Amino acid sequence: MITVRPETAGDEISIREVNEAAFAGPAEADLVEKLRAAQAITLSLVAVGGGRVVGHVLFSPVSLESPGANLAGLGLGPVAVLPDFQRKGIGCSLIEAGIAQLRWDGHIYVVVLGHPDYYPRFGFLPASKFGIKCQYDAPPEAFTVIELREGALAGCTGIVNYRPEFNEV
Numbered sequence: 001m002i003t004v005r006p007e008t009a010g011d012e013i014s015i016r017e018v019n020e021a022a023f024a025g026p027a028e029a030d031l032v033e034k035l036r037a038a039q040a041i042t043l044s045l046v047a048v049g050g051g052r053v054v055g056h057v058l059f060s061p062v063s064l065e066s067p068g069a070n071l072a073g074l075g076l077g078p079v080a081v082l083p084d085f086q087r088k089g090i091g092c093s094l095i096e097a098g099i100a101q102l103r104w105d106g107h108i109y110v111v112v113l114g115h116p117d118y119y120p121r122f123g124f125l126p127a128s129k130f131g132i133k134c135q136y137d138a139p140p141e142a143f144t145v146i147e148l149r150e151g152a153l154a155g156c157t158g159i160v161n162y163r164p165e166f167n168e169v
Contacts, residue, residue, distance in 0.1 A: 002054065002090055004097045007044035012036070014053035015046065022080035027169050031078065034165040035060050042074055042107075045098055047081070047090045055081040057094035059102060062111055064132060066158040074102060075162055076112040095122055099146065108152035109145055111160050116141040131157030 007015065012033075019029035035041050040060050047055030057079040064071040076098070081090045099122060102110060111127060112119050113134055124144035127133065130153045134143040143160075147153055 002047050002049040002088075002093065004045055004047050004093050007046050007056075011046055011053055015044075015056045018046075018053055018056045018082055019078060019080045021082050022086075023078070028078040028080065031165055031169050032056075032058055034168070035163065038163070038165060040163050040165065043098055043101060043105075045094055045101075047085075047094055049085065049090075054085045055079075055090040055094050057091075057098050059098055059110065060163055062163070063161050064109075064153075064156055064158050065161060066156045071108075071153075071156055073109040073111060073160070074107055075160075075166075076110050077114065092121070099123075099148070103148040108149045109147050111143065111145045113138055113143050116144070119144050122146065127160070133159050135159055135161045 015032060016029040019032055020026055041058060042061060043059040045057050046053045059074045059076055062073050062075040064073060076095065079091055079094060099110065112124060113136065123146045126141055127143045127145040128140045130145060132145060
């Protein structure tokens with residue numbers, strides 16, 4: 001049985017191990033640690049099974065530079081699951097729990113730069129439909145957004161900027 005819960009003190013090493021294994025390298029694990037050091041994590045959840053952390057998802061602040069205003073939101077990522085536990089719904093459970101918590105907390109939108117066939121199942125739509133672009137040179141179909149409050153992005157166009165820690169990934 002897998003349970004999803006907020007990251008707690010003492011999970012840091014396990015979270016690093018999950019990210020390194022899932023991404024076959026240290027880049028995403030380093031990103032998580034840099035965001036943690038900068039106190040730039042809005043929500044970090046872990047999936048626990050068999051008494052150990054087997055998955056992780058992180059949400060951090062982003063800003064939509066829209067004409068005349070900046071609109072605060074969140075970026076999803078990284079999301080990681082140990083290879084032996086992948087394709088068992090753990091990543092989905094982490095993302096769904098995260099979105100539900102962020103909606104409950106009053107956040108208004110989440111963006112993700114990721115596989116265009118994976119994230120629509122959670123309600124993500126191409127950000128280009130809203131006139132929103134990513135600061136990074138990414139295929140438009142890979143940059144998606146979900147409104148956590150209906151109409152939150154109405155009339156907002158512009159570029160989403162991630163935290164500077166993402167520039168090193």
